[in-house]
Amino acid sequence: MKVGEPEKFIVKGKRLDGRKLDxxxxxxxxxxxxxxxxxxxxxxxxxxKVMAACYGPREVHPRHLARSDKAIxxxxxxxxxxxxxxxxxxxxxxxxxxxxKVTREALEPVVFTNLFPRTxxxxxxxxxxxxxxxxxxxxxxxxxxxxxxxxxxxxxxxxCAAGKVGGEIVLDMFxxxxxxxxxxxxxxxxxxxKEITLLQMDGNFTQEEFxxxxxxxxxxxxxxxxxxKEALRRKYGGA
Amino acid sequence: MVIPGELIIEGxxxxxxxxxxxxxxxxxxxxxxxxxxxGYIRVIPLTGKYMPKVEDFVIGKITDVQFSHWEVDIDxxxxxxxxxxxxxxxxxxxxxxxxxxxxxxxLIFAVVREISPTKKVYITMADRGARILxxxxxxxxxxxxxxxxxxxxxxxxSMIKKETKCDILVGQNGRIWLNGEAERINLAVKVIELVExxxxxxxxxxxVKDMLVREVKV
Numbered sequence: 513m514k515v516g517e518p519e520k521f522i523v524k525g526k527r528l529d530g531r532k533l534d535x536x537x538x539x540x541x542x543x544x545x546x547x548x549x550x551x552x553x554x555x556x557x558x559x560x561k562v563m564a565a566c567y568g569p570r571e572v573h574p575r576h577l578a579r580s581d582k583a584i585x586x587x588x589x590x591x592x593x594x595x596x597x598x599x600x601x602x603x604x605x606x607x608x609x610x611x612x613k614v615t616r617e618a619l620e621p622v623v624f625t626n627l628f629p630r631t632x633x634x635x636x637x638x639x640x641x642x643x644x645x646x647x648x649x650x651x652x653x654x655x656x657x658x659x660x661x662x663x664x665x666x667x668x669x670x671x672c673a674a675g676k677v678g679g680e681i682v683l684d685m686f687x688x689x690x691x692x693x694x695x696x697x698x699x700x701x702x703x704x705x706k707e708i709t710l711l712q713m714d715g716n717f718t719q720e721e722f723x724x725x726x727x728x729x730x731x732x733x734x735x736x737x738x739x740x741k742e743a744l745r746r747k748y749g750g751a
Numbered sequence: 752m753v754i755p756g757e758l759i760i761e762g763x764x765x766x767x768x769x770x771x772x773x774x775x776x777x778x779x780x781x782x783x784x785x786x787x788x789x790g791y792i793r794v795i796p797l798t799g800k801y802m803p804k805v806e807d808f809v810i811g812k813i814t815d816v817q818f819s820h821w822e823v824d825i826d827x828x829x830x831x832x833x834x835x836x837x838x839x840x841x842x843x844x845x846x847x848x849x850x851x852x853x854x855x856x857x858l859i860f861a862v863v864r865e866i867s868p869t870k871k872v873y874i875t876m877a878d879r880g881a882r883i884l885x886x887x888x889x890x891x892x893x894x895x896x897x898x899x900x901x902x903x904x905x906x907x908x909s910m911i912k913k914e915t916k917c918d919i920l921v922g923q924n925g926r927i928w929l930n931g932e933a934e935r936i937n938l939a940v941k942v943i944e945l946v947e948x949x950x951x952x953x954x955x956x957x958x959v960k961d962m963l964v965r966e967v968k969v
Binding site for chain 2 (some may be wrong): 551624
């Protein structure tokens with residue numbers, strides 16, 4: 513047993529933080545929090561605190577990256593040095609580059625990039641505090657930031673993870689479960705079309721467990737979707 | 752109010768900006784308000800960058816001077832081009848240094864003449880309203896708020912101009928240029944900021960009027 517690993521993950525049907533197996537952590541989303549960015553969002557998801565900012569469409573620098581038929585979408589995921597227990601060495605690393613890439617691929621299918629040829633749409637995701645599930649938090653925040661910037665989109669993109677701890681399939685793991693659990697499955701979807709734009713897996717599931725976890729994660733996404741819509745409505749004071 | 756991906760309506764409509772069709776249903780692609788007129792449906796956006804349209808007046812800032820044209824920043828996704836021939840009809844570019852006419856940093860009030868299929872934006876000074884802006888102050892509002900600043904039949908902007916005795920030009924790209932006495936410009940800026948902040952509320956004209964009457968006397 514490793515240091516910090518709990519003896520049991522689930523006691524009397526409740527998880528270590530008191531949640532049920534299929535319960536999300538508390539999520540707060542706020543749109544339009546930054547004045548200088550074209551669009552922004554701040555998300556608190558359990559212990560995660562993530563800020564997303566969006567710029568554009570704007571001219572592409574360096575020029576050779578521009579596409580003459582569509583806008584390019586650029587995503588940058590970054591963790592603040594103080595976002596984790598041990599100081600995170602600042603700057604891009606293997607992990608953040610991977611997350612930047614999957615975030616872009618999760619968002620790209622919904623953005624009408626064909627409307628803005630020769631431009632770039634930039635999304636910056638800053639993790640201020642991490643507590644497992646930051647890539648999902650980041651995608652959820654980035655999609656609200658894009659909407660806040662007025663960039664045409666087919667839909668919002670909610671994201672949520674499911675996983676396996678103590679032999680049970682659970683929704684939205686927090687850090688202890690994530691560190692010592694058996695599997696993790698982050699998912700992002702396009703809710704209306706029920707299409708999956710992000711699907712990663714870390715650990716081992718049986719096929720039945722995988723299917724159960726995926727279903728659970730999609731249900732979680734739908735709840736996040738409602739919160740995203742609510743956040744946008746609240747910002748612009750409409751019914 | 753609608754948000755991206757929200758179902759607006761089903762049926763046969765012509766599609767304007769901010770909407771898209773998927774399997775016969777029409778959805779919004781941006782945040783905004785639905786506007787339907789004579790079978791033509793669109794969403795008036797609440798936020799977003801300025802997208803140039805032909806015949807729009809814009810306030811541009813010269814960023815670069817070339818042999819036969821200027822490059823102009825119009826605070827949009829695309830920068831604009833002002834050809835020398837769009838400045839003087841009979842210009843001889845071999846005899847004239849364009850930098851002596853307009854240098855980087857100069858402001859102009861110009862009209863969008865053409866947008867090419869590759870989204871190159873051409874602006875022109877060959878219009879009665881177009882001019883070079885000297886002095887004054889530049890203000891920036893959201894391009895989606897510009898119709899409110901101008902008002903119906905330019906009622907709002909005329910009122911602000913009349914009461915503050917300022918020279919004010921509003922570009923569709925959200926830039927506003929003001930010229931006059933410093934005190935009066937300050938007032939006009941305050942009023943325009945009020946309009947931007949409360950653009951979505953009713954009875955705005957009355958409140959602006961009250962503010963102007965109150966402040967002008969002091």
